[in-house]
Amino acid sequence: MQLLVYLLAYPLLWLVSRLPFGLLHFISDALYPLIYNVIGYRKKVVRENLSLVFPDKTESERLSIEKGFFKHMCDMFLEMVKTIGISNKQLQKRFVFTNLEVLHQLEKKGKSVMLMFPHYASWEWVIALDAHIKSKGYAIYLPIQNKYFDKLVRDIREKFGTTLITTKTTRAIVSKNRKEGQLSMYGILSDQSPMISKAQHFTDFMGITVPVHVGAEDLCKNLDLPAVYLKVTKRKRGHYEGSFKLLAEHPRDYTDFAITDMFLNEVEKSIQEKPEFYFWTHKRWKHRNKVPTKYLDISKNQ
Numbered sequence: 001m002q003l004l005v006y007l008l009a010y011p012l013l014w015l016v017s018r019l020p021f022g023l024l025h026f027i028s029d030a031l032y033p034l035i036y037n038v039i040g041y042r043k044k045v046v047r048e049n050l051s052l053v054f055p056d057k058t059e060s061e062r063l064s065i066e067k068g069f070f071k072h073m074c075d076m077f078l079e080m081v082k083t084i085g086i087s088n089k090q091l092q093k094r095f096v097f098t099n100l101e102v103l104h105q106l107e108k109k110g111k112s113v114m115l116m117f118p119h120y121a122s123w124e125w126v127i128a129l130d131a132h133i134k135s136k137g138y139a140i141y142l143p144i145q146n147k148y149f150d151k152l153v154r155d156i157r158e159k160f161g162t163t164l165i166t167t168k169t170t171r172a173i174v175s176k177n178r179k180e181g182q183l184s185m186y187g188i189l190s191d192q193s194p195m196i197s198k199a200q201h202f203t204d205f206m207g208i209t210v211p212v213h214v215g216a217e218d219l220c221k222n223l224d225l226p227a228v229y230l231k232v233t234k235r236k237r238g239h240y241e242g243s244f245k246l247l248a249e250h251p252r253d254y255t256d257f258a259i260t261d262m263f264l265n266e267v268e269k270s271i272q273e274k275p276e277f278y279f280w281t282h283k284r285w286k287h288r289n290k291v292p293t294k295y296l297d298i299s300k301n302q
Helices: 002-017 021-039 043-053 059-082 088-094 101-108 124-132 147-159 170-180 215-223 258-273 293-301
Strands: 095-097 113-117 136-141 162-166 184-189 201-205 208-212 227-236 239-248
Touching (some): 002 059, 021 059, 059 124, 088 095, 088 124, 095 124, 101 227, 101 239, 113 215, 124 136, 136 170, 147 162, 170 184, 170 215, 215 258
Parallel strands (some): 113 184, 136 162, 136 184
Antiparallel strands (some): 227 239
């Protein structure tokens, strides 16, 4: 069944990936009313999330963010498909980076890096970074259940120089690379909700106390990887800009969870600037009512 689904879907995806951006944006505009008004894909989740994190905004203001998000999501979906056929020249034109010296200085010191970023604006096209660094690029991800689509995604990333590694194999690969002296850069999306049973840290995110992922910080401390935040800004449709902020060059000097909290603080800044570009369909705050009392007491006293 997995193969059948792949064989039926791939020709259409391939065809769409060869369309010019002007036509892709036309299709995106046509998809928007279908997704938003007819299907209403996760509209309830988006609306609840916005009400939770923006209680002081008017209903009209939240509705404007909601609609802006769904329009961006349609763009993002088609841009993801476009990645199948996009050339490296096109990709470099549409995803540019500022202050690359932040990474280059760390490379000159012989340091591998943990690059932390959220589900904001465009995370798919961060693979454009491989053309600007000496390090070998890795992206930490959760495998897709359909093994054929999973292979397709891995092949696309590797075409641009990025190797996908699973969360389960990350520690072993990072350790191996360090032992062999392989200069590497590991990209990880760290803003989503962890399983409540595995949560090690709870903190305020957009004014709400929730469990947060600490895997990136754990790797940084155990393997002495500098932590760098990547801020992505959507300049216009199909065009993005990435900038870097060094969170911790010597992660072992920081108290537990400090790096994680610094990362989330940067994510909040991006959301406050342009909230419509955050991925609101995730149930990010679903465990807000399962926070241990000690964390709630700390939050009240801050």
